Amino acid sequence: MDNPEWARILRGMEQTSDILIVGGGLNGPALALALAQTGHSVTVIDALAEKVRKNAAFDGRAYALALASQRLLDAIGVWDRVAEHAQPMLEIKVTDGHAGSGPSPFFMHFDHAEIEEGPMGYMVEDRHLRRAFLDAMAEATGITEVSGRTVVAQDCSATGVTLTLDNGRTLTGQMLVGCDGRRSGTATRAGTKRSGWDYGQTALVCAIEHDLPHHGVAHQFFMPPGPLAILPLTGNRSSIVWSERTETAQHINALPEDEYLQVLRPRFGDFLGDIRLQGDRFTYPLNLTIANSFIGERMALVGDAAHGMHPIAGQGLNAGLRDVGALAEVVTLAGRRGEDVGSVLVLERYQEWRRFDTAALAMATDVFNKLFSNDNPLLRIGRDIGMGIVGSLPGLRRGFVREAAGLTGDLPKLLQGRPI
Template sequence: MQKQSDIIIVGGGLNGPALALALAQTGFSVTVIDALSEKIRRNAAFDGRSYALALTSQRLLDGIGIWQDIAEHAEPMLEIKVTDGRAGEGPSPFFMHFDHAEIEEGPMGYMVEDRHLRRAFLDAMAATPGITHLSGKTVVAQSVGPASASVTLDSGKIITGSLLIGSDGRASGTAERAGIKRTGWGYGQTALVCAVAHEKPHNGIAHQFFMPPGPLAILPLTGNRCSIVWSETDAEAQRINALDDAGYLDVLRPRFGDFLGDISLAGKRFTYPLNLTIANRFVAPRLALIGDAAHGVHPIAGQGLNAGLRDVAALAETLTLAARRGEDIGSPLVLERYEQWRRFDTATLAAATDAFNRLFSNDNALLRAGRDIGMGIVNAIPSLRRGFIREAAGLTGDVPRLMQGKAI
């Protein structure tokens, strides 16, 4: 059967387009299939959704040509303050304070709104030869053969390529149709997400405040605004979300504090349940998974999108080098290299976020004392602080070339 593209990517959110751009720049032809229409993605208003992009993720976006379109909308994260306490009582005297000035590379990362990222990806895909973008199309079936992979769209059209990529989220139909099972569990927590405007400048400082029900992240956006990711028990989150805006803010204010002055909602608010879900395999015959289709972790460290972009950079490098050697990019040996590269890093991230959430999301006096002392020790030792800063910036581990600011 004739191949329309070298690579088929199912999923048009963020990781899928990023991979398409990275691959197209090294000579692959790519088809991106997105269940949502381009009009919906392009015309989205500000809804509070934002992402903490590690420094290495910013380098990748620069390398694939979209950073120039979003740089003016990005807020550098210059400091991170991590504290422990209870709502209305203020933070514990023990804390961790990370300052980007302790490393040479620059800001630890940037906060960027979802709407700016999506528009930049759409514009870049439209301007890049070799990318076919099919929006508003759903995959209803897929199959693989000795030399090709095919998907069938809801229109009945069949798309064929050498390799199929699943970038279609935690409930990945691509993984399910390939028979890939998942391991994971729920946390009994729900994230409340919104953006707030405030009176005083945030100075590029991100805050992570651990409370017994779950963490509260206050992340700097451009202007006097912050993105809020606030975890509560499922029942309490449902109760809070049912309140009107005034009631919602009344609950948030004692948790947020008054260090930025009075706050008001900026944009919509929404919720999502928190869980851990890891695909038991990241690859199958002529198929690979990236992003949430491969791994969904607790947002406690804001690493979900960064982990997905690491998949993008690692898979693009693996496939490009294999093609230059004359290898079949869909062969088991090539795909196993990608899985081996990403599996350990993903398992480590999942274990760390799970452990941190369990350690901090409780009101046990002994655990509270132990974690507060631990934070104080980390904060007092410069080498430990720099290690955490480099981890937050994505500079540790086997960093793919695109995330080092290098071409493949």
């Protein structure tokens, strides 16, 4: 073993799994767990060390999980690990107006009591979700994790997939899945083109503590520069996703904490009493980006690697988990039929299932943002009347509630709470 040449060969020795997943954030581990449950061997590669991902301090980030997404997490063994940290969303109130002048008298109010299934969704902090996924993967059979390494090359051919890592190690599999975000290296290396545009908006994200209880009510307040979402967390805390013009957002984020709150308070209002920042605050630019194809030779894209959209409806992670459910179901059923799970015929089924739905959702969020992020008086009158009509019709309200809960459309089995 002292032979340098032999040591070099061992370091570069290939390790094989059925499916290689690049990206260990949320969608990648969810897909790995779903596939491992049905007997597939999976390797998950992430550039960050596991210690960094697992021990991340609270930074204000949280996700609105639709009821259908909660069902998927339950089906893959993750929900019980985060349930105590989850805040049910019982109502959603949507209003329109200007900072400091209060909302329009026309609004939309959605209550979970209008459906039989339960809360529309849950708010869960990023730090709890990531830790739960890592713990679940560590205990699962058939999942190998490679942390702290980046992929520098990929070769997808008719016979299989080979990945080369930055330390020279190679991994092989039948299929490659990119869960590596909007700037997906997997998609780039495959030559996948993207379509989309920049919104000229930046989201300011933080968490706040407030004096009064939120009672599980989520608020969406539309202002001319962009929407402000106030999303309930456990305790007297809420997550803030606040969109402003990019130049304004950069200026606000650079302010000291007390001045930052002075800007936020007139937008937030006083309905929850005094507010205080909790944890870090950060920004991210808002754009629309959709891969022209969700698949390539022995490759599929999932989540933001396939489609990144405006957070106006809080559907980013939910859309990614629908991808997870669809791809896991397509691959599992194909494997049971004895098909090559990485073949184009199998992957096309995934793309046909998900591409139209995600494109429609992306366009809907785009139109909604453009309709509300302006101060055109005619548009204001039209949207206020529209909100008043929706709010007064039980059938329309119920439809919106079911949509918010993720219960519409062609749902994969895991999002119905059923095993594949």
